[in-house]
Structures are given as C-alpha cells and as structure tokens.
Amino acid sequence: MADVTLMKTPAETALVQAFESAKTALPGNGESRAQAFEQFNARGLPHRRVEEFKYTDLRALLREVAPFAAAPSADEAKAALAGAKALAGVEALQVPFVNGHFMREAVDFHALPENLEIVPLAEALANGHEWLSRLSPVPWANDNPVYQLNTSFMADGVMIRVAGPVETPVHLRFVTAASSAIATATRVLVVVEEGASVTLLETHESTDGANHQPNDVVEMIAGDRTNVQHVRVNAEGDKALALSTLAAKIGGEAVFNSINVTAGAATSRHQVFALLNGENTHLRVNGATMLKGSQHGDSTLVVEHGAPHCESRELFKTVIDNEATGVFQGKIIVPHHAQKTDGRMMSAALLLEEGGSMNNKPELEIFADDVQCAHGATCGQLDEDLLFYLMARGLPKKEAESLLVQAFLGEALEFVENDAAREALVGTVESWLKARS
Amino acid sequence: MPAVQETIDQVRLIDVDQYKYGFETEVEMEKSPKGLSEDVIRFISAKKGEPEWMLQWRLDAYKRWLTMKEPDWARVSYDKIDYNDIYYYAAPKKNPAPKSLDEVDPEILKTYEKLGIPLREQEILAGVEPERRVAVDAVFDSVSVATTFKEELAKAGVIFMPISEAIREYPDLVRQYLGSVVPVTDNFFATLNSAVFTDGSFVYIPPGVRCPMELSTYFRINEKNTGQFERTLIIADKGSYVSYLEGCTAPKRDENQLHAAVVELIALDDAEIKYSTVQNWYPGDAEGRGGIYNFVTKRGDCRGRNSVITWTQVETGSAITWKYPSCILRGDNSRGEFYSIAVSNGMQQVDSGTKMIHLGKNTTSRIISKGIAAGRSENTYRGLVSAHRKATGARNFTNCDSLLIGNQCGAHTVPYIESKNATAVFEHEATTSKISEDQMFYCQQRGLSEEEATALIVNGFVKDVLQQLPMEFAVEAQKLISISLEGSVG
Amino acid sequence: MLEIKNLVVQIEDKRILNGLNLTVNKGEVAAIMGPNGSGKSTLSYVIAGKEDYEVLDGEILLDGQNLLEMEPDQRAAAGVFLAFQYPLEIPGVASMTFLKATLNAQRKARGQEELTTPDFIKRVNAAAQQLEIPKDMLKRALNVGFSGGEKKRMEILQMALLQPSFCILDETDSGLDIDALRIVSEGVNALRSPDRAFLVITHYQRLLNHIVPDTVHVMHAGRIVKTGGKELALELEANGYADYRESEAA
Numbered sequence A: 001m002a003d004v005t006l007m008k009t010p011a012e013t014a015l016v017q018a019f020e021s022a023k024t025a026l027p028g029n030g031e032s033r034a035q036a037f038e039q040f041n042a043r044g045l046p047h048r049r050v051e052e053f054k055y056t057d058l059r060a061l062l063r064e065v066a067p068f069a070a071a072p073s074a075d076e077a078k079a080a081l082a083g084a085k086a087l088a089g090v091e092a093l094q095v096p097f098v099n100g101h102f103m104r105e106a107v108d109f110h111a112l113p114e115n116l117e118i119v120p121l122a123e124a125l126a127n128g129h130e131w132l133s134r135l136s137p138v139p140w141a142n143d144n145p146v147y148q149l150n151t152s153f154m155a156d157g158v159m160i161r162v163a164g165p166v167e168t169p170v171h172l173r174f175v176t177a178a179s180s181a182i183a184t185a186t187r188v189l190v191v192v193e194e195g196a197s198v199t200l201l202e203t204h205e206s207t208d209g210a211n212h213q214p215n216d217v218v219e220m221i222a223g224d225r226t227n228v229q230h231v232r233v234n235a236e237g238d239k240a241l242a243l244s245t246l247a248a249k250i251g252g253e254a255v256f257n258s259i260n261v262t263a264g265a266a267t268s269r270h271q272v273f274a275l276l277n278g279e280n281t282h283l284r285v286n287g288a289t290m291l292k293g294s295q296h297g298d299s300t301l302v303v304e305h306g307a308p309h310c311e312s313r314e315l316f317k318t319v320i321d322n323e324a325t326g327v328f329q330g331k332i333i334v335p336h337h338a339q340k341t342d343g344r345m346m347s348a349a350l351l352l353e354e355g356g357s358m359n360n361k362p363e364l365e366i367f368a369d370d371v372q373c374a375h376g377a378t379c380g381q382l383d384e385d386l387l388f389y390l391m392a393r394g395l396p397k398k399e400a401e402s403l404l405v406q407a408f409l410g411e412a413l414e415f416v417e418n419d420a421a422r423e424a425l426v427g428t429v430e431s432w433l434k435a436r437s
Numbered sequence B: 001m002p003a004v005q006e007t008i009d010q011v012r013l014i015d016v017d018q019y020k021y022g023f024e025t026e027v028e029m030e031k032s033p034k035g036l037s038e039d040v041i042r043f044i045s046a047k048k049g050e051p052e053w054m055l056q057w058r059l060d061a062y063k064r065w066l067t068m069k070e071p072d073w074a075r076v077s078y079d080k081i082d083y084n085d086i087y088y089y090a091a092p093k094k095n096p097a098p099k100s101l102d103e104v105d106p107e108i109l110k111t112y113e114k115l116g117i118p119l120r121e122q123e124i125l126a127g128v129e130p131e132r133r134v135a136v137d138a139v140f141d142s143v144s145v146a147t148t149f150k151e152e153l154a155k156a157g158v159i160f161m162p163i164s165e166a167i168r169e170y171p172d173l174v175r176q177y178l179g180s181v182v183p184v185t186d187n188f189f190a191t192l193n194s195a196v197f198t199d200g201s202f203v204y205i206p207p208g209v210r211c212p213m214e215l216s217t218y219f220r221i222n223e224k225n226t227g228q229f230e231r232t233l234i235i236a237d238k239g240s241y242v243s244y245l246e247g248c249t250a251p252k253r254d255e256n257q258l259h260a261a262v263v264e265l266i267a268l269d270d271a272e273i274k275y276s277t278v279q280n281w282y283p284g285d286a287e288g289r290g291g292i293y294n295f296v297t298k299r300g301d302c303r304g305r306n307s308v309i310t311w312t313q314v315e316t317g318s319a320i321t322w323k324y325p326s327c328i329l330r331g332d333n334s335r336g337e338f339y340s341i342a343v344s345n346g347m348q349q350v351d352s353g354t355k356m357i358h359l360g361k362n363t364t365s366r367i368i369s370k371g372i373a374a375g376r377s378e379n380t381y382r383g384l385v386s387a388h389r390k391a392t393g394a395r396n397f398t399n400c401d402s403l404l405i406g407n408q409c410g411a412h413t414v415p416y417i418e419s420k421n422a423t424a425v426f427e428h429e430a431t432t433s434k435i436s437e438d439q440m441f442y443c444q445q446r447g448l449s450e451e452e453a454t455a456l457i458v459n460g461f462v463k464d465v466l467q468q469l470p471m472e473f474a475v476e477a478q479k480l481i482s483i484s485l486e487g488s489v490g
Numbered sequence C: 001m002l003e004i005k006n007l008v009v010q011i012e013d014k015r016i017l018n019g020l021n022l023t024v025n026k027g028e029v030a031a032i033m034g035p036n037g038s039g040k041s042t043l044s045y046v047i048a049g050k051e052d053y054e055v056l057d058g059e060i061l062l063d064g065q066n067l068l069e070m071e072p073d074q075r076a077a078a079g080v081f082l083a084f085q086y087p088l089e090i091p092g093v094a095s096m097t098f099l100k101a102t103l104n105a106q107r108k109a110r111g112q113e114e115l116t117t118p119d120f121i122k123r124v125n126a127a128a129q130q131l132e133i134p135k136d137m138l139k140r141a142l143n144v145g146f147s148g149g150e151k152k153r154m155e156i157l158q159m160a161l162l163q164p165s166f167c168i169l170d171e172t173d174s175g176l177d178i179d180a181l182r183i184v185s186e187g188v189n190a191l192r193s194p195d196r197a198f199l200v201i202t203h204y205q206r207l208l209n210h211i212v213p214d215t216v217h218v219m220h221a222g223r224i225v226k227t228g229g230k231e232l233a234l235e236l237e238a239n240g241y242a243d244y245r246e247s248e249a250a
Ligand SMILES: Nc1ncnc2c1ncn2[C@@H]1O[C@H](COP(=O)(O)OP(=O)(O)OP(=O)(O)O)[C@@H](O)[C@H]1O
Pocket: C011, C012, C014, C016, C034, C035, C036, C037, C038, C039, C040, C041, C042, C043, C052, C085
C-alpha cells in the first residue's frame, strides 16, 4: 500500500526502541530478526486500509507496547502452571511455556515417548542448531506483520521432531501470569516426518485484568502420509490482546486437522497459513468462536492448494453476544497447476443480541480450471421457529438458546478425534453459555 | 430458444477477429484543446451553454480531483493514464445540437444503423411489435445526437433528454439531485467525471406514472484519444416506474481509451427503476493491445419507502472493467437487486460486483452474479453487503458462480459481508467450477460440437440473469456472450 | 452394421473390457445382460466416444467406418445414439432449446436443411404425446429436477426425434413404473426398422417382454461369454449368472 507517509504511532516508535534494545540480548544470529523487523517497520502496524487487517486495525488497537518478561522463578512458574486449566483433563505430555519461556524442568527429557524429540529453542538459537533452517516453512507467512513481529522478538520456544507414530498427545501449554501487562513472542516448530502421526494440543491462558500481549507462532512441517490432529484453545485473560499464527506446510497423502476454539482475550486474532505441498492431502481447518461483552475475535485463514488433487474443508462458527465483534476472513488460493482441487469453506455467525457485529470475507482466488470450489457465509439470529418449538416444549428461553448454540458450535467441534479433548471443548461451550444466563 | 441457434450460427460465422462494432465513422469533429485544465472545463461548460452554478460545480470538482490520488486496485493492473493526453470534448462539427433527425450528419445516422440502433421513429413504428417501442438517446463521443419519442414521452409527463439540455431547461430538478447519490468527492474517477462530464441522459418520471416505453441510451466512442465521461441521472418520483437500457460500443484502436461515467438513480416512495446494461466496449486484441478502460460509478438510492432498484448488467467488452452498481437501501421496505453476467476472454480484466447498503428497516437485497473467464483473462467478483445498526430485519441473498474455460485465466470471488444488526439475515454462496466433462460428453453424444456445447451450457449457466433483461436485450446479450467466448475452447 | 473386434479398454489402469467381440446386424435388436460391474455401461460409453476410457486394442466399425477415430459429435451424426443409464442435467437450458439445437446440429452435419420452428414443434409434440410427456416438462431445464423415470422418457424422446441408426439403451427400464415401461417400449418398437439396430442393456426379462430381442448376449468380466436367442434371457432370469462366475473361478 502507498501509505508510507503516515506518521509513526507511539506504539510503533516504542516497538522500534524495544527492538533496538533487545536485539543484542536475544539469542542467536540476529540477521533474520533484523530483516523481519525491517520489513515490519517499513509498513508499521497494519491498519484498516491494509486489506488483510481491514477489520482488525492493529494500529488503533495497540496503543501501548508491553515489555517482555524475564524467565520466571521456579516457584512463580509452578504457581502459574497450577492455575492453568485449559484441556487440563486430557492426558498428554506437558510442554509448558510461562511468560514466553520454555519450562524445561517440567519435561523429563529422558522419558519422552518413543519417536519424539524436543529441543529448547533459546538454546538452539544460541548454538545454531541444524533444525533452525526449517523454521518459516510457509514462505508467504513472512509477509505478515504479526508473524514478522514474532520473528523479530522470538526469545524462546521449542522445536519438536516426530519421527513416527506418537500415541500420547503433546500439550503445548502457553501461560502468561503477571499482574501487570507483559508481551511474549514464543515460537514452536513441529516437524512431523514422513509417515508419522501426532496429536498436538495447544492452549493459551493469561491472567485477567492485565493488558497482556502474547504473539505466539506454531509452525509445522508435516511430511508425506502424516496424520496431524491439532486442537487449539484461546483462554486468554479478559484484557489480553492476543495474536497468534499457525503456519503449516503439508506433504502429500496426508491428513491434517486443526481446530481453534476462542472464548478468551479482549481482542484476538488467530491466523492460519496452510500450504498443501503434495497431492491427495485432506486438510480440515475449523473454528469455534464465542464472544461477549465488547470482545473482538478475528479468524483469518489462507489455504494455498500448492498441489493437485487435494481436498480442503474449512468450517468456522462464530457466536456473538452483547456488543462483541466477530471477523472471519478466509481465502482459498488455487494456482494454475492445482487441478482437481476440491475446496469448500463455510463461515456461519449467530448474533444473539442487538449490538453485535459480524464481518465475513470469504474469498476464492482460482487459476486452475478443473476444480470444484465453493464458499458460503451466513449471518443472522437463532432460528425463531426452532426457538419457539423448544419453548413450547417447556424450555425457558435462555436454555433453549443454549441448546441451539451448542448444536451450532458442535458442528465445528465434532471433527476433533481425541475424545477427551472434544469433551473438554464441549465443556468450554457449556460453561460459556452458563456464564451468559 | 431461437436465440441459441442464432448464437451458434453467430459463433460459426465470425472469424478470429470477433469485435464487429470496431469500425470507425468519418465525421469532422470539433474538439476541446487536449488535456485537462480550468480552461478546458470552461470550454466544455460554455459549449453546453451552462448556467454559472454548473460551471462552479465542475470547477470545485476539478480542484478536488487535483488533490486526489489515482487508486491502486488489488486485482487490476494497467499502465497509468496520462490525463493530459486526452481530449475531454469531441463533438460532430456539423450541427452539434440538431433539432431534428434531418439535421443529424448522415454519417452518424449510418453509424447507428450499422450498430442496429433505430433512430427514426417512423421506422420503429413500422416494426413488427409496435407495443415494444424503445425511446433512444444516442450519445456520440461527447454529445447527444438524437433522442427519439420525446414528444410522446412528454405527453405522459416523462422528461427524457440529454443531460446538457436538462441543465438548461430543468435546472432546479438537476440541481436538486445531481451529485446527491454519488457525491462529487466519491472517488477519483467520479470526481473527474463531475469536472468534465459532457453528455448523458436525464430522466424524470412524475408521480404515479408508469413510463409508457422503455428508455435507452446508446453510447458510442468514435473519436481517437478522447475519453467519454457521460453522466446519467434518473429520478423516479413517488409511485412511478421506468425501465432503462444502456448499450455501448467503440472502434478498434491500438491505444486505450478511458470511459469514466457516473450514473445516479433516485427512487422515491413506491417507485421502481430497472436499469439494464449491455456493455460491449472494444475489449482490445488478443495480445491486450487497445481497448476501453471502463471505470464507472453507478449507484442507486432507494430513498423512499417500498422503492425498488434493479441493476442488470451483461459485461462482455472493455479491456478493463471496474464497476460496482450499488444500492443504498435507505427507505424502509426498499429492495435492491443486482444481476450480472461478466464474460472475460483474451487479456481482459474484470473487477465488478455490487454494494448493497442496508440502512432502512426490512430492506431486502438479492445478488446473482455469473462470471465466465476464458483466455488469459482475470475475472473478479467483488461485493459488499452491509447492515447498519438500524437496519432491523434486513435480508440479503447472494449467489455468485464462476466458470473457468481453460487454465490460463483466473476467477476470483471477494465478498465483504458486514452485519451490525442481529436481526439481519445474510446468506452468501459462491462456487467456482468448470463445465463438467460429463455434460459436454452428453451434448456431444447428441451431435453438438464442442463449441456449440460450450455455448449451450454457458447460456444455461447465465440463464437466471438473462431472464432479467428485456427480451431484445436478452437476445443481443446471448449473442454477445457466445461471440466473446469465441476461440476459447479446443 | 456394428462390428466390435477384440476390444480392450482400461480406465485409470483398471482393465474393464478384455477382448470383447460383438456384431449387431441391420434391423437386429440385440440385448446385453450381465452382472453389475461387468462393463456394459463402459462398452456403451466407448462406442459413443467418452474421453476417459483408454482403448488399448481392437476396433469398432459402424457400417465400415472406424468409430474410434471420430469425436463424439461426429459419431452422433453418423447415427450412434446412447440413452444414458444416468442422463445428465443441464441447468438453465430448456429441454426444447436443447432438442432443437441437437436436431439441427445433426441435420447440418448430414447436409440436411434445418427445420423451421413450426415443423420442429410439430415433431416434438407428436413424439412427446406418444411418450406421454407433458408439454410443460419440455419448458423446464433439461433433466433438472426430473424424476428418474422422466429422465428416461426424455432420452427416448430424443432418440425418436434424432432418428439414429444405431441405438444403445443402457438400462432404460430402470426407474420406470409399469405404465412408463410399456410406453417407452412402444416408443422403441415404433422405431424398429430394417435399417436400424438396437443394443439393449438390461438386467430384467420384463423389458424384453416388451422389446423382444433377436439375440441375447451375456457379458461377464469385460467379454461376451455367451450368445443365444431370446430364450437365453429367460434362462438367466431363472438361474442367474452363477454358471458364468463358476466358469471363471475354474
Ligand atoms: N471412472 C472409473 N474409474 C474406475 N473404475 C471405473 C470407472 N468407471 C467404471 N469403472 C469400473 O468398471 C467396471 C465396469 O463398470 P460399468 O459401469 O461398465 O458396469 P456395468 O456392467 O454397466 O454395471 P451395472 O450393471 O451396475 O450398470 C466397474 O467395476 C466399475 O467400478
């Protein structure tokens, strides 16, 4: 865009200062950081005139830049983790991050499940680990300002290699616990080698009342014939401005399922960049978002069918209560060579009360002729006839609404394969609804 | 039904070079000095014998325009236009304001004959179906050269005349409505148009009147290096109805020519306006040389309760098309409709769609868009549906389908769906596909060639939209679509 | 009339026809019966020229012309008509429009005059009446929303109009109710002539009660494994295909 002449906002200036003072202290070769920050800084924080951020104006939303936090003490970390509840009931290998730092003490490196390797990122960055070259697997994610900020400031995280089938789910647990606002820039890379399979749980939680600013990136390279089941939960605190990115490059004949369930944060934006890089792959990306009060929840998705004969399904459900605002932007890109692509994207939103808003922008960008692609978007209230039917059977209005909302969101959740995780998500929906009435 | 056969014949007859309106007419023209300046605007205004307020309006627009930047659109690319290399006014020298057809340069009359546009009322009256008469306003470069059936329309109280004439004869009406739907400052090209518009049609339908015939304007760009900047203003007063058609062609030329029109529609209480366009400007050659840049702002204001505005467009021409005929649904219970067929072939770029802005209560809108991309063209549907806070009970249904023929082209769908009212119900669906091989085989098994089968299936694909057009236009449009797709299969 | 020699066909590396031989003479009505998946529809598609099939060997001659070298529309003009097992829907194209376009395309290809509209309508109405197809159905988009039986009747209507010389009916009886079966059969029988041949693919004797075949072929695993008179169909009805399956297993 041609808007380079805009004045820098205080937040943008603060980001420049933060980068200047942090860059020497951050681990590893600073070159890619410097490059990413330069790219970011050339355009500044994205605003509503930048097409991809039309509905989530970060320049307006990010007023004050929160500082990054030092690694917590053992006690602090323990307390923080003890308070973390998201998907806590699902049996899994815990890989926790507190205030943006990987808690290596919590992982027993000698008793990792078979086929699983974990390398702490800060260390890897410091000594130039060979896997580092596999970071940023989706090239065009590098153009995204949120991703650029994470690349600029990433201090810690892990790199995980899955060499074969891994039975136990791996739970990436991101917790921010501090009474005053802090920022995080965590990066996780998961490499799933050819033929391997894994279930990844990813939860994000932070303390209420502080304007935390997490900006975390999970990226995956899933090889041919892999099976990846990914369940993500945003349970951030009520004042958080939560930015997150999933960038995945997926090989041929693979199955990749990802769902993001959002109920937290004052403002959130979850970005998914998926690149289908081999034939006959099945991708599913779902979203279930519950917003109330003045929350703002943005789901942005770009799926590139980089190979022929792939199938992608995207189903996003958004429920909006009070004066909340929902955003869905989804784009399916089919280049010339991706013949026989089958892509279907659907976004449905329910507005429960006057005052809410929903912005839908489903896009198709198609250059191959032998394809079947479709998208749909709906937006409206609960079906009044159904509501009446249930109430005529004796259900009070709120209960009837709850039942219908559960059914509505349930369609997005039913693809979660891990039973315990799916039940936990259903529970999240239930308690959100309970808090309503 | 016979149209399909005609279509097929047509496809068979034409050779590679399909644009049949590409001829040029030799007429002596009077032009403004090349380029754009206050003087040129004064020149235009003086030529039109405009009142002072009109000149001021233009000059204000020009000043504003100087401060604006040419937009940089996401999906459209072209070499920047040199606005000082254009003639903003070109009119036939011989009698630029003819009183009757006899005074019109016979060369121009021949042109319209060749284009199949009847300008002689007696000839139209002698036609087979006299009940389907169409009144025509013929605009040749910068001026209206003839308007038919004026007297008969006047009897019904309908005003249908060149806008330049209306500015002189009905200044109050024009002043009240001009720029009230598309503000002078709306966008770069609309502002430019406000400064330099030369002619176009003005229509006023008085309260309770159903316009006794279809009205139409036929635009022809003939002169080299000219831009066409026409302005159309249609007002349907309370309880009235009008159906208006618009057609356009231009000669083949190697250079690009700019067409930046503004169309404003106003429908008051219980009024209905149907606006149909068959746009067939010269699309450029197979290599993308030449062709019209069609950058048009069309907007309808459903200002009154229960008013209805319907846009129907068949877009087959132009090197680049950028237009979004829109409806502002201000009056309670008002309705907006948009039916579109956009065909692109060769190196054409189409970025078109609509905006349905729901402001009033219980407003409804419907969008049916059919895009067909062939050759190396790019065809984008871009649309906005929005419900404002007070648009209780707003409804929209959108369906946009795209068809790709060949794998060198692109078909894109970019809808924006924004709801700020919980009682608004919006439904949007879009598909992109190609003609199914099974359907092709079925047709071929019955003896149709690949090309005939494609024409047939495409005609079926666009049927819902064609049905919205008045009969003659539908036949014409169907032919055009097949011609535009000529050479795209095989 | 039709001569198929040693036809070998595969699709996506799967061999479906395995050296099939078949001759159908002028004026003959030949029935083909065979278990599901034996390749009957494949055979009819290959005769009509569907693209997806790869012909590895063999030839198909119609009155001495090599069909395999012709495009589907050329084959149609040469007289091949296939009544599809699953007729296609063409949204937005009225049945009438479609009928006229095809009829005139074929007439042109054969160097005949195009029909005038009144002449065309007369013919359609006559044929439609015989097949008891209501007029308003002809105004609807071709096959869109038609019931299974209506689609089949529409196929026969097209056959009656196009007057092809070699007609393939692929399970035209499936989906028809008892009355429709009779109506359709009468339509077919009316077209029987010494210059025209039929290949009738069916699973059931009941169709052959109405359209009495001259010969019956049994198809199995991509080959004609037995040929006989109309009594062969009755035999199959009684015994099924078990004999043929065993012979293969042996
Ligand atoms: N496009 C295709 N891809 C893969 N296999 C196919 C394809 N088309 C047909 N076949 C297979 O070829 C075989 C023959 O199919 P065909 O339709 O010719 O059988 P049929 O004899 O007509 O059966 P039915 O009696 O059920 O109609 C079947 O096993 C079928 O699954």
